[in-house]
Amino acid sequence: MTEVMTSADAHSDPSADPIMDIIAGATRYKIMMQCIEIGLFDEIESLGETCTAETIAKKCGYDVSVLERLLSTLASYNLLQKDCNRKGMPSYRNSSGTSKYLTRSRRPTMIGLAMSVDAMIHPLLDNLPMLLKSGKPKLDINKNVADNGNILSSSPNHQKTPNNIMDKENNMGPGSPIKQNMSSMPHIPKMPCMPKMPPNSTKMPMEKNGIDYQAKFLMAMEGFSASCASSIVKAFDLSQHRSAVDLGGGPGRISFEMANTYPHMKITVFDLPPVIQVAQKMQQPCSQGQIFFKTGNFFEDEIPSADLYLLGHVIHGFDLKGIDRLLQKVYSKLPPGGSVLVMEKILAENRTEPELAVTNDFVMTLLSQGQERTFSDYQKLFSKHGFVNVQFKHIDGLNYYDVMLLKKPF
Ligand SMILES: C[S@@+](CC[C@H](N)C(=O)[O-])C[C@H]1O[C@@H](n2cnc3c(N)ncnc32)[C@H](O)[C@@H]1O
Structure with missing residues (x-):
């Protein structure tokens, strides 16, 4: 039988957490900036309420599997909201903050x-x-x-x-x-x-x-x-x-x-x-x-x-x-x-x-x-x-x- 560890059983050294947080923050910042620059949040906004990776990939000529992983990453930052339908098919929409502050069509902007x-x-x-x-x-x-x-x-x-x-x-x-x-x-x-x-x-x-x-x-x-x-x-x-x-x-x-x-x-x-x-x-x-x-x-x-x-x-x-x-x-x-x-x-x-x-x-x-x-x-x-x-x-x-x-x- 496989044993599943709970979070109480295993934890990385918490003294490294502030350092890891700053390193991860630099990557988060770069990814967000690139998405702003290529207009990804604007595309998602213009596609309406929710859209699939396939729709965006088709419209922008992107590789769908890379895009899917990028969209999941953005969802993990709470910049996108990811929903799955009954068949487990994911779709995405801008979070309310992204919609308000990171799209060119709306104001105010960050x-x-x-x-x-x-x-x-x-x-x-x-x-x-x-x-x-x-x-x-x-x-x-x-x-x-x-x-x-x-x-x-x-x-x-x-x-x-x-x-x-x-x-x-x-x-x-x-x-x-x-x-x-x-x-x-x-x-x-x-x-x-x-x-x-x-x-x-x-x-x-x-x-x-x-x-x-x-x-x-x-x-x-x-x-x-x-x-x-x-x-x-x-x-x-x-x-x-x-x-x-x-x-x-x-x-x-x-x-x-x-x-x-x-x-x-x-x-x-x-x-x-x-x-x-x-x-x-x-x-x-x-x-x-x-x-x-x-x-x-x-x-x-x-x-x-x-x-x-x-x-x-x-x-x-x-x-x-x-x-x-x-x-x-x-x-x-x-x-x-x-x-x-x-x-x-x-x-x-x-x-x-x-x-x-x-x-x-x-x-x-x-x-x-x-x-x-x-x-x-x-x-x-x-x-x-x-x-x-x-x-x-x-x-x-x-x-x-x-x-x-x-x-x-x-
Ligand atoms: C950091 S911004 C703050 C803007 C705004 N008050 C805010 O909180 O969003 C400082 C503002 O002070 C203005 N400022 C600086 N020196 C000034 C001066 N000698 N006379 C008038 N405005 C000045 C700048 O042009 C700038 O718009």
Whole structure:
């Protein structure tokens, strides 16, 4: 008689589990990226509810047995759902997450975010020995903006951006809500996806092979908040606010969610000109008369008035000098009783979790002079500038945001 071992009888050395998990993760990432690039999830989406390996293989000219094993692998990652009929014939469909975030036909998308890891973070990591020795990022986003106008970020010393150029040229002042069109969303080509950072470069590639890198980067930013924007804007009751300005609002994803949740609120997405130019094209034609775009540099230019300011993934990107300057400006612009909603992933007080925040804190050393902080770090920072009643809500799940609400006293 054959004896069957139960899992309690046999276990590999659990001390190897974290290592195996990371090694397997690298393979998982590569497989997912390749499937995005060849458009496999899009094919499955377009074939309707469920489809067999044979159908996809026939349509795309793939070898059915290799495809069958790839589809099973994707099902084991929960990227696909695999069902078997009564005869045991398997069929596949995109999981709800894949359908929402990894297909080109739907929004919001995490495709840009997934691509940016390979295009930007991995090449920067190749310079780890240099970073460790010099203690300085190879690519300083802030300097990058000052030098070549890259959209990622700009330092307090960045030369003054021509204020409202976009507004004038495109008639997009506060009185002119933008008509958005999904069809103008930047198209993601199948291959290549994003130009990689050249090995020894200190500059982000701007435009290569006809690919608009800035649009891709904005899509990457959108991917950060795609899964949690709705929880972010509902974390606190903000209904008493009439007007909001999303400083460094990037693609405006959080502002659009804010507009859906608080239909009476007028919201301005404020960012550097090249960002606003792309952000306008990426947004849906909803909330006409509610969302406005304004170009400017929040260090140099006047910021629009509001009784609520949003700062999402902005504070963590700058050094203390820049943050102090920005918080002072926001405080002086706010009316008494006004609020600031700060959205950053917060480090636990022991600074060893959550993993995404700890990793991001390290990734910041590759990209900028910024850092992640604990809640008590933030409390000190905000109270130094006169803010009171600092509250914190944790956003559960795998995401890059928690939310803090602070007040200017009456
Ligand atoms: C990491 S992104 C965050 C985008 C968005 N708030 C979010 O949470 O998804 C930071 C944004 O700040 C903008 N930014 C950086 N420096 C700026 C400046 N001096 N003035 C205005 N916007 C700036 C960048 O262009 C970028 O869109």
